[in-house]
Structure formats: structure tokens, C-alpha cells
Amino acid sequence: MLLLVLLKLALLAALLFGLLLLWLELRHRLRPASPLRLAASPFAVEPLSGGGLQVSGEITISNPHRRMEVFVPELELRPTLLGRGDLAGVSLRTGVTALHPDEEERPDGYWAAYIVKGRKATRARLTVEIRGEPGVDLQALLDTLWLEVLWVNYGPFGRLRARDGILIPLRRPEPQQPATASWREGERCRVLPVRTHLLGTLDDPEQVLRHYAGGVLEPGDVLTIGETPLAVMQGRYHHPKTVRPSALARLLCRVFHPTSSLATACGMQSLIDLVGPARVLCAWLAGTALKLVGSKGWFYRLAGEQARLIDDVTGTTPPYDQTIVLGPDRPEAFCEAMAQALGVGVAVVDVNDLGRVKVLAASRGCDEELLQRALRPNPAGNANERTPLVLVRPA
Structure with missing residues (x-):
């Protein structure tokens, strides 16, 4: 009789655990998300008359969803220069020109709210003017432009803020040659x-x-x-501001070593977004149980290769030190x-x-x-x- 009761309790516990995993997965898959994707084409770096540089290129915002229509009511640029010295004498000016397929260009540079319909796309031309004060050698001083596109997705999922970073080199080293290679x-x-x-x-x-x-x-x-x-x-990188940590991510991240990239809610949520909450939770439970009997490292084996490879903020070279790199x-x-x-x-x-x-x-x-x-x-x-x-x- 006791064995039968224990068996029933075990089956009930397994059923409840299965329902918990199902609930976590459904909640994860049904979380607010926009189908819009932003991609950048190559940027040109050209000299300006009177000195300075102009960086220009295009981005494409596409909607692969069949039926959903998504608004883009806001789009702005946030440029950051990386250089080899003090950049106090360098000024930046940005511009955005909408290149919508069914609307004329606005000469004032205002971004009017636009609807990206299902299976459609729109484009925008981005420009950044870089000028220096008299005596500033931009060619020797500048290295890289980190151009962040801050834009809003608005639709059935609510209002989501997106943030995409585009890195544009302003100078490039010479390629290796046999005569000068330092082996x-x-x-x-x-x-x-x-x-x-x-x-x-x-x-x-x-x-x-x-x-x-x-x-x-x-x-x-x-x-x-x-x-x-x-x-x-x-x-394969994203800004932490675009991550919405779940309660599971906030809970599990606390048990990892402080130097681990999974020790923050956004780092842990990035892994959950890749492999799913059920796998992460099962890997953590099994890893913890095996660790108690002296067998370590099972969480990373069970959670998948990406669990070891995620680099959280500060884990990479600037400007990617502000992002989570998968x-x-x-x-x-x-x-x-x-x-x-x-x-x-x-x-x-x-x-x-x-x-x-x-x-x-x-x-x-x-x-x-x-x-x-x-x-x-x-x-x-x-x-x-x-x-x-x-x-x-x-x-």
C-alpha cells in the first residue's frame, strides 16, 4: 500500500513538473515580440569639403510576417566615436532620410510614423558628418564609428524599443605580407x-x-x-536594454559565480531565449543534483554549447563591451x-x-x-x- 501511495505521489509530482515546463515554454513562446528585422548595407566614408568626413549608408527594415502590420513611429541615431586620443575637438551631426517605397522623401529629415506591412520592407539613408576644430587631425585621431539605431516597434505585441549597433571602421591596417610578417x-x-x-x-x-x-x-x-x-x-549581439528578464532568469542567475556571464538576469535570459526555459531549468536541476555528488559541469553540458560561449557586458572589446555577445x-x-x-x-x-x-x-x-x-x-x-x-x- 505504501509503495502504491509513493508511486502515485511520484506520478503526480512528475505531472506537475511537466505542466510547469509546459507553462514556462508557452509563456516564453507567447511573450511580446516584433517580427521586424533591421539590416545594414555597407557604409561609405568620404571626405567633406572644408575638412571632415561624411559616413553614409542605408538600413532596411523588413517584416517577414505574413499578416501582421507593425508601426515604426520613432527612429533616431546615437553615434559614438572611438579614437586614439582626446575627441573633445570633434563634433558630430546625424541625419535620417526615410526611403519608403510608397511615400516621398521629406526634406526636413523628420521621421514620420510608418507601417511596415506583412512581407514588405522599407529603407532609410543614414548620414553622420564628422568635423574637427582647426588643428585637429581627424585622419590620425579617428578609428571607428559605432552607430546605434534606436527605433520603436508598435503593434499587437505592444510598444517595444529596439536598439541595433552598426560598427563602421574609419581606418584599416595594412594586410600581412611575407616580407613584413612578424612570426x-x-x-x-x-x-x-x-x-x-x-x-x-x-x-x-x-x-x-x-x-x-x-x-x-x-x-x-x-x-x-x-x-x-x-x-x-x-x-550575434544585442544590447541589454532589449532583453526582458523573466522571473526564472532573475532566480537562476543568483546561483552562478559572480564572474560568470550567466550571473546576471540579462545574461541568463539571453541563454533562455536561445534554448528555451524548460531546457535551462532541467539543466540547472540536474546539474545541481550531480554537483552535490561531486560531478561538476553538467549544467553547461545539458544547457548546450551556447551556455559557455555567452559574453556578458564588459566581456569583449569596446564598443561590444556594452552588449551581450552570443x-x-x-x-x-x-x-x-x-x-x-x-x-x-x-x-x-x-x-x-x-x-x-x-x-x-x-x-x-x-x-x-x-x-x-x-x-x-x-x-x-x-x-x-x-x-x-x-x-x-x-x-
Whole structure:
């Protein structure tokens, strides 16, 4: 009789837990969300008459939903300059010109509320004028423009504020050449950190690899790229202001080490948005239970690879230090495609100053033991070296 009662209680508990997971998933999937997506085309950087620079480009706001119509009542720009010195003598002026397919351009630059209908899109031209006071050498001083688009989505889901950051390089380093390459001697290998400009969504990964490292590649080489630079080129980052932490995220984040990227409500919610609340909760319960018996690390195994790869605020190079950066998308497919395009091995890695080397993905035939030896000293660095690519050549 007692066994039967215990069995009934266990079944009841399992049913209640299943209903809890179902409720969490339904609440998560039905949360307010807008279908609108913003994408940027390449920006041009041109000199202005009388001195200064003009940065201009276009964005496209698309609505993939079949029936939903979404308003965009507000859109404004927030530019931030990154430079090599004091920028007090530099001024900025922004402009937005709506390029709606069914309305004429407004010469006054006012953004009138616009409806993006289902399966439709609209465009806008963005401009930023950069001028310096007399005596200011903009070419030597400026480095990068971080242009944030602050816009509102208004529809059946309510009123949501969106925030997209576009990184526009204002100067670029020269690509590596055999005659000037500064190789470092490693353990039965040679290592070459490859400097690039600060990377962003306007960059094509293949073009970046080919442009900066193509001149020094030889058969047998392995070209590695950091997981964070690849992720930002794929657009896998967002501002914490666009994250709405759930009660589950606020609860679970408190049990993680303060240095973990999952120790904040927005960091934890970013993981929940990727894999779902049910998986995160089950991973946490199972991980906690196994940790009590001496087996650690199970939360990250059960929650998925992204649980280890999320970088919360301050975890990356400015200006991405203000954002939450996710892990790269489909790194295995990326490595195979780049290896075929470049004719050398390609790997996506995560390396830190503590000698930890994790190879997230590598093309077929890559020697992982070679990468461990070569990257253990962290030749790319963890500061602002801007060497996201490291070329490894066997001795």
C-alpha cells in the first residue's frame, strides 16, 4: 500500500513538473515580440569639403510576417566615436532620410510614423558628418564609428524599443605580407597574430580572412579566428536594454559565480531565449543534483554549447563591451567553407590568458594538438590588440 501511495505521489509530482515546463515554454513562446528585422548595407566614408568626413549608408527594415502590420513611429541615431586620443575637438551631426517605397522623401529629415506591412520592407539613408576644430587631425585621431539605431516597434505585441549597433571602421591596417610578417617561435610551430580593423556586421568573414591573411598563407597552415569576432560579424549581439528578464532568469542567475556571464538576469535570459526555459531549468536541476555528488559541469553540458560561449557586458572589446555577445552560429560549417575557399585549415577557437584553449570547430584534417601547443600562450591577446586571426604553421 505504501509503495502504491509513493508511486502515485511520484506520478503526480512528475505531472506537475511537466505542466510547469509546459507553462514556462508557452509563456516564453507567447511573450511580446516584433517580427521586424533591421539590416545594414555597407557604409561609405568620404571626405567633406572644408575638412571632415561624411559616413553614409542605408538600413532596411523588413517584416517577414505574413499578416501582421507593425508601426515604426520613432527612429533616431546615437553615434559614438572611438579614437586614439582626446575627441573633445570633434563634433558630430546625424541625419535620417526615410526611403519608403510608397511615400516621398521629406526634406526636413523628420521621421514620420510608418507601417511596415506583412512581407514588405522599407529603407532609410543614414548620414553622420564628422568635423574637427582647426588643428585637429581627424585622419590620425579617428578609428571607428559605432552607430546605434534606436527605433520603436508598435503593434499587437505592444510598444517595444529596439536598439541595433552598426560598427563602421574609419581606418584599416595594412594586410600581412611575407616580407613584413612578424612570426613568433612556438613549440614545434610558428605563430603569426594577424591584425585587422575592428570587425562588425558590415564585414564578410571570408573577405576578412582573405584580405588580411591571404598574402602569407601556405599549404599546411591553419588559420584560426576567435569565436567572439566571428559572432559579431554574424550579428550575434544585442544590447541589454532589449532583453526582458523573466522571473526564472532573475532566480537562476543568483546561483552562478559572480564572474560568470550567466550571473546576471540579462545574461541568463539571453541563454533562455536561445534554448528555451524548460531546457535551462532541467539543466540547472540536474546539474545541481550531480554537483552535490561531486560531478561538476553538467549544467553547461545539458544547457548546450551556447551556455559557455555567452559574453556578458564588459566581456569583449569596446564598443561590444556594452552588449551581450552570443557564441557563433554553425562554426563547423563556417570552418569547412573557409577551408575550401582559402586552401588551408581553418578553426574557430576560444583562448584566454590562463592557458585555456578550446577549439570550438575545425575543418577536416586540422591537428588539434598543434593548435593547443600554438595557442596556449594566447598570441592574440585578451586586450585591444585587434588580432582576432592567428596563423599557425607547423615547424
